Amino acid sequence: MVDYNKIVSRRVAEVPPSGIRKFFDLASEMEDAISLGVGEPDFVTPWNIREAAIYSIERGHTHYTSNHGVIELREYIAEYMDYRFGLTYSPGQIMVTVGASEAIDLALRAIVEPGDEVLVPEPCYVSYMPKVMFNGGVPVPIRMSDDEEFKFTVDNVKPLINERTKAIIVAFPNNPTGAIMTESELKPVAELLEGTDIIAVSDEIYSELTYQGKHASIASLDGMWERTIVINGFSKAFAMTGWRLGYVCAPTELLDTMLKIHQFTMLCAPVMSQAAALEALRSGFENNFADVEKMRREYNRRRRVIVDGFREMGLSCFEPMGAFYAFPCLDSTGMGAERFCEGLLRSQKVACVPSTAFGTSNSFMRCSYATSLDNINEALRRIKCYLQEI
Amino acid sequence: MTKELSKEILEILRQDCRVDAEQIAVMIDADPAEVAEEIKRLERDRVIVKYNAVVNMEKFDKDMVQALIEVRVTPQREQGFDALAKRIYRFTEVRSVYLVSGSYDLMVLVEGLDMRQVALFVAEKLSVIDGVLSTATSFVLRKYKEDGVIILDDEKDDRLVVTA
Numbered sequence A: 001m002v003d004y005n006k007i008v009s010r011r012v013a014e015v016p017p018s019g020i021r022k023f024f025d026l027a028s029e030m031e032d033a034i035s036l037g038v039g040e041p042d043f044v045t046p047w048n049i050r051e052a053a054i055y056s057i058e059r060g061h062t063h064y065t066s067n068h069g070v071i072e073l074r075e076y077i078a079e080y081m082d083y084r085f086g087l088t089y090s091p092g093q094i095m096v097t098v099g100a101s102e103a104i105d106l107a108l109r110a111i112v113e114p115g116d117e118v119l120v121p122e123p124c125y126v127s128y129m130p131k132v133m134f135n136g137g138v139p140v141p142i143r144m145s146d147d148e149e150f151k152f153t154v155d156n157v158k159p160l161i162n163e164r165t166k167a168i169i170v171a172f173p174n175n176p177t178g179a180i181m182t183e184s185e186l187k188p189v190a191e192l193l194e195g196t197d198i199i200a201v202s203d204e205i206y207s208e209l210t211y212q213g214k215h216a217s218i219a220s221l222d223g224m225w226e227r228t229i230v231i232n233g234f235s236k237a238f239a240m241t242g243w244r245l246g247y248v249c250a251p252t253e254l255l256d257t258m259l260k261i262h263q264f265t266m267l268c269a270p271v272m273s274q275a276a277a278l279e280a281l282r283s284g285f286e287n288n289f290a291d292v293e294k295m296r297r298e299y300n301r302r303r304r305v306i307v308d309g310f311r312e313m314g315l316s317c318f319e320p321m322g323a324f325y326a327f328p329c330l331d332s333t334g335m336g337a338e339r340f341c342e343g344l345l346r347s348q349k350v351a352c353v354p355s356t357a358f359g360t361s362n363s364f365m366r367c368s369y370a371t372s373l374d375n376i377n378e379a380l381r382r383i384k385c386y387l388q389e390i
Numbered sequence B: 001m002t003k004e005l006s007k008e009i010l011e012i013l014r015q016d017c018r019v020d021a022e023q024i025a026v027m028i029d030a031d032p033a034e035v036a037e038e039i040k041r042l043e044r045d046r047v048i049v050k051y052n053a054v055v056n057m058e059k060f061d062k063d064m065v066q067a068l069i070e071v072r073v074t075p076q077r078e079q080g081f082d083a084l085a086k087r088i089y090r091f092t093e094v095r096s097v098y099l100v101s102g103s104y105d106l107m108v109l110v111e112g113l114d115m116r117q118v119a120l121f122v123a124e125k126l127s128v129i130d131g132v133l134s135t136a137t138s139f140v141l142r143k144y145k146e147d148g149v150i151i152l153d154d155e156k157d158d159r160l161v162v163t164a
Helices: A019-028 A048-057 A071-085 A099-111 A127-134 A154-160 A183-193 A252-264 A272-286 A291-313 A338-349 A373-389 B003-015 B023-028 B034-044 B082-089 B114-126
Strands: A094-097 A119-121 A136-144 A166-170 A199-203 A226-234 A247-248 A365-368 B065-073 B094-099 B108-111 B132-139
Touching: A019 A338, A048 A272, A071 A094, A071 A247, A071 A272, A094 A099, A094 A252, A099 A166, A099 A199, A099 A226, A099 A247, A099 A252, A119 A127, A127 A136, A136 A154, A136 A247, A154 A183, A199 A365, A247 A252, A252 B094, A272 A291, A272 B065, A291 A373, A291 B023, A338 A365, A338 A373, A373 B132, B003 B023, B003 B034, B065 B114, B108 B114
Parallel strands: A119 A136, A119 A166, A166 A199, A199 A226
Antiparallel strands: A094 A247, A226 A247, B065 B108, B065 B132, B094 B108
16 A cells, blocks of 8 residues: 655645635536636637647647747847836847746746745735745745735835845736736835845736736836846736746846756747747737737726725725736625635625635635626626625 | 727727616726716717617528628719618618728618518619619628627637636
């Protein structure tokens, strides 16, 4: 009899299972459930992008590409980073990865050693803490609150910095809160890192979905370019989640270290996904990213409807200015988020994800508005019913 | 109300005209009374001409048919094409009439209970109009997309129900 407990890596075994899984299992059994629990756009990848991938396959492009990623694509990414966010990277400082997820993993693997502390925002995307733990690092949560609109402040970051701190994960626009940080808000936090060897790992996957001003990358602040690893991708901006295409931009020494790992693990991102991404940027530049803008406008409308809807039914909800999530507070119901969400799902067949999936708080739920207006209106109606029920 | 916001109202109503003024106001971050007033103004000016559902009649009644008829005419003295277009669009069978560039003058969309009815309409009512030189009829066999919406395949949401 094999005792797998003795075999499985302890580091991995210690990572708690995903809180999302439970709701996924419950919700998938229900017919007619309205899901506000999705973390991907409801838009399908624009046809011209799909067509470019199909054409690339038809022409027989089925081999490995350079580990770095196709040079033409990296050149476009460099142009895009400059045009959209004012960041300068040469194609040699850019690497194409299998989703932004791989990029985050590489960034951490490149710099985190056993025992190193990594500051991780809380609540946050489910992967950050596990990724830190898989590398033997120690995740240190930065507890953010809705009083501060779920942003970093000097007060919630400074006390956590010590000589063991190796990195800080910066994730704005944020999943699950929808919070953003402006340039002036990032500045005091960036100043905390001055003179240290702490690296900012900046996950900017939702950068195109900002509803107040332009997205500000922490890398664009004074003194930050040399200590930031910028991660982005095509999943949310171009509705390409299933294609697994992301990229990382960093100073050469850091990029080369990540490249080394990538060479020996993934080798390269899928060639047809790279062809698709190339078309996404090429056509984007041609029409000034009209498709992305159209999608952003549509999300903005739904954002206003869902936030207004929650406030109207008496749930306090801070105004999310990015991504496609609303994060209403459930304290006024007297129920913990997990109980509320489970009850809501069973009674009204609306799936939302409780904040316990994203951290220790049990007071909020994440409601995605990446779904049709009809679904949003119906879901709001049902949530209101549920509030009257309890 | 700015032209930008007006344009957004039209965009939203074109997508789904059931959205009421109050919800539109939330979506575009404007005053509900102003939005309602602007919609009324657009209706008065006939920028918004009508609200109707895009119906896939083929699914409902397999015999119903539509035809696109290209019509060549001699333009009337002092009235150009307008008088003839009016004589044609007065018929209830006629859903649309356009003046177009190219080898034909008017493009007419006709709907009937079956092919025979449409063919008879063209032969007995349309071709006989004074000024109509010739017609060329094409029957619509299958509709893939109508008025901005794909109607052929049922594009379902097949995303995993809950994801991170």
